[in-house]
Amino acid sequence: MRRPLVLLPLVGLLLTGCLRLEAPEADAVAGEPSATLLPVSPGASVGTERLEPACPDPEPGAVLTADDYNEAFEELDLPYWQSADVGASAMLSDGRVLWMWGDTIREAEVEPEMPRMVDNSMLVTSGTCVSQVVNAEHGPALPRDPNELSIWPMSVVRTDPGPEAAADVTDVVVVYCSRVQRGDRMWDFIVRGTTVAVYTVGADGVPRLSEAAQLTPDDPNLGAIHWGAAAALDGDWLYVYGSRNTGQAYTYGHEVYAARLPADRPTDPTAMQFWDGRSWQADRSRVVPVIGAAEGVAQTLSVDRVDGTWVAYSKLGGDLADEAATWTSDSPTGPFVVQPVLPSPAGQDTGYIQYTPLAHPEIPTTPGRMVVSVSRNVDDYDLLLARPQLGRPLFSEIPRPAAGA
Numbered sequence: 001m002r003r004p005l006v007l008l009p010l011v012g013l014l015l016t017g018c019l020r021l022e023a024p025e026a027d028a029v030a031g032e033p034s035a036t037l038l039p040v041s042p043g044a045s046v047g048t049e050r051l052e053p054a055c056p057d058p059e060p061g062a063v064l065t066a067d068d069y070n071e072a073f074e075e076l077d078l079p080y081w082q083s084a085d086v087g088a089s090a091m092l093s094d095g096r097v098l099w100m101w102g103d104t105i106r107e108a109e110v111e112p113e114m115p116r117m118v119d120n121s122m123l124v125t126s127g128t129c130v131s132q133v134v135n136a137e138h139g140p141a142l143p144r145d146p147n148e149l150s151i152w153p154m155s156v157v158r159t160d161p162g163p164e165a166a167a168d169v170t171d172v173v174v175v176y177c178s179r180v181q182r183g184d185r186m187w188d189f190i191v192r193g194t195t196v197a198v199y200t201v202g203a204d205g206v207p208r209l210s211e212a213a214q215l216t217p218d219d220p221n222l223g224a225i226h227w228g229a230a231a232a233l234d235g236d237w238l239y240v241y242g243s244r245n246t247g248q249a250y251t252y253g254h255e256v257y258a259a260r261l262p263a264d265r266p267t268d269p270t271a272m273q274f275w276d277g278r279s280w281q282a283d284r285s286r287v288v289p290v291i292g293a294a295e296g297v298a299q300t301l302s303v304d305r306v307d308g309t310w311v312a313y314s315k316l317g318g319d320l321a322d323e324a325a326t327w328t329s330d331s332p333t334g335p336f337v338v339q340p341v342l343p344s345p346a347g348q349d350t351g352y353i354q355y356t357p358l359a360h361p362e363i364p365t366t367p368g369r370m371v372v373s374v375s376r377n378v379d380d381y382d383l384l385l386a387r388p389q390l391g392r393p394l395f396s397e398i399p400r401p402a403a404g405a
Helices: 005-011 066-074 381-386
Strands: 050-052 083-091 097-105 121-126 129-134 150-159 171-182 189-201 207-214 226-234 237-244 255-262 273-275 289-291 302-306 309-315 323-329 337-343 352-360 369-378 394-399
Touching: 066 129, 066 369, 066 394, 083 150, 083 352, 083 369, 097 150, 150 189, 171 207, 171 226, 189 226, 226 255, 302 352, 309 352, 337 394, 369 381
Parallel strands: 150 226, 226 302
Antiparallel strands: 050 129, 083 097, 097 121, 121 129, 150 171, 171 189, 189 207, 226 237, 237 255, 255 273, 255 289, 302 309, 309 323, 323 337, 352 369, 369 394
16 A cells, blocks of 8 residues: 555655655565575675774774764765665674764765665774775665565664574674665655674674574554664663654654663564553553653654663654754663754754664763754765765764653
């Protein structure tokens, strides 16, 4: 069923930050999650992925400011990464930061048989030195699934390796992604479900894909909950948050829902527990929002446990809003107290767009501050190809939140 034009302002910019004229018709795709989405053979890619260029080890105790990151990304000139959106991050055990990106512009003619833009990419930073993760196919970090749906990263969590991991594995990185059906035009798409990718980092420091699976069944419904819009680790539990567009007139914010998984079972939908307002239980139909749409968030946000406080960071009022905010709580399920913290003009009236603010609290920065980023884009694809610098993230600093602030 084709989505009517009148609903599109409610969808807003979603992950790409660009308004769509009309969504594509929903293709028929299997409705049940697959046990394994991609045929990944652990260890098969050893020696094929690499980091380019090589970076030195991070300097212990080094402080990195938003200005440091802005300068590093402004000067960046990598063949497989000229610009991208999203930029969800996780700090690895050695102090490097792994970044997952959505739609990524590459240098012209770097791979003539591939499109100039690929669905996703991965960078690893050591201080302000930036490496791109390059695989044997020179393609995206996570390929499209068998139904040719695009994979867009939403959230990233780093966990310790379990007893089944190889002896040299230092980090396990879980990435929750949207599974997306693209339309004929650049900004036409339908979000159809959530895919989980798991990467392991070995002694050589290179992240390698080890597992990929569907977390949720295919569902093109506009009002579906998009699980994995944010994720955070706390002890033995991995908290996975979902966002939902209510479709209510003049309400552009998304509701937020909470679920959790055992930290050692991040890809298993049967292990999910859902917050029903009183307790965690297995019936997903009983889940209730922990943040309402009236003071709602963008489709993708970040949630982190910061110095003992649960902190969500996003646009206040949805993707089309002009202000970023924090939502703080003593509990992963709220109640959350919202506080506007930073102007973040959507820019849909100028063609220069800001969307998907995300927080990066693990990055050591100015005391009492927290590094945040926002995706930038333009509504002219030819302009983006000619000047990909316009699609690079902008970093800022905000006060480090406290509970109830």
